[in-house]
Amino acid sequence: MKLSKYLAAAVVGCSMVMTGVAAQAADAKPSIVLVHGGFVDGSGWEGVYNILKKDGYEVSIVQNPTASLADDVAFTRRVLEKQTGPVVLVGHSYGGAVITESGTAPNVKALVYITAFAPDAGESVQTLTSNPAPGAPVPPIVPPQDGYLGLDIAKFPASFAGDLPLQKAQFMANSQVPWGVNAYAGKITQPAWKSKPSWYLVVTEDHMIPVAAQRTMAKRANATMVETKGSHAIYVSNPKVVASVIEQAAKSVQTSAK
Structure with a gap:
């Protein structure tokens, strides 16, 4: 009799512990x-x-080298593999293509595009930018050298970072990282946004990705859209609004886990 009572108490205690662990896991932030x-x-x-x-x-x-889409996806997946729970994966600009391809990883529960490219299967940043609409801003990309692209240094501040102090924008222009042609032309195989919930921060004064293109990609991905004023460098100039969108996605992940 005492043994049966002991076993019953142990079962109840174990159940309570497991319930507590489950609740704690559901409350954990991604x-x-x-x-x-x-x-x-x-x-x-x-x-x-x-x-x-x-x-x-x-x-x-992710400190991706931007030499090729395949390499950048591999760098991103290595970081994803180190995470211990659910992940919100965020990409800016070309980084949107990277998260679109790498975001199929099972621990990625939400995608956030910050004025970013969200290509479909078979598309690349190159295909998405090859036929700009009349009057749309055209990024001042200079011809490739040794397989890498760059932005005209003199035009960089106005095109990429128009809402940053000029000194900061000029520093970014002069410290820019060459962007590989193989990254620019890398095609998506399986878009993560077709199977994962997405958020998209549309930046209305972006002179690198036209606002109409941003909205079109966001709608195609069935993303929750948030709009704000700012430049392509919004993640530098207004980190608060960017973090707010990311936290919206993160809270959604937490809610769905409960």
Whole structure:
């Protein structure tokens, strides 16, 4: 009799512990993985990173080399493999193509596009930009050299970072990272946005990706859209609004886990 009571109590205690563990897991915040775009490196995410960390999120930044889409996807997947729970995967500009291809990883629960490309299967950044609409801003990309693209240094501030102090924009222009032609032309095989919920921050004064193109890609991906004023460098100039969109996606992941 005493043994049966002991076993019953043990079962109840174990059940309570398991329930508590499950509840704690459901309440745990997803980790955030940030992917930068072309012509820049991961350091531009610093402001967004600081806000997310302050709000209790684990944050990783993919320092992808932007030499080819395949390499950048591989770099991103290695970071994803290190995460211990659900992930919100975020991409800016060309980084949107990277998260579209790498976001099929099973631990990725949401995608966030920050004025980013969201290609469909068989599309690349090159195909999405090959026929700009009349009057649309045209990025000042200079002819490739040794397989890499660059932006005209003199035109970089106005095109990429028009809402940053000129000195900061000029620094970004002079420290830009060459962007590989194989990254620019890399085609998507299986778009993650077809199977994962997405958010999209449309930036209305972006002179690199026309606002109409941003909205079209966001609608095609059935993304939750948020709009704000700002330049293509919105993740640097207004990290608060960018972090807010990311946290919307993260809270949605937490809610769905309960």
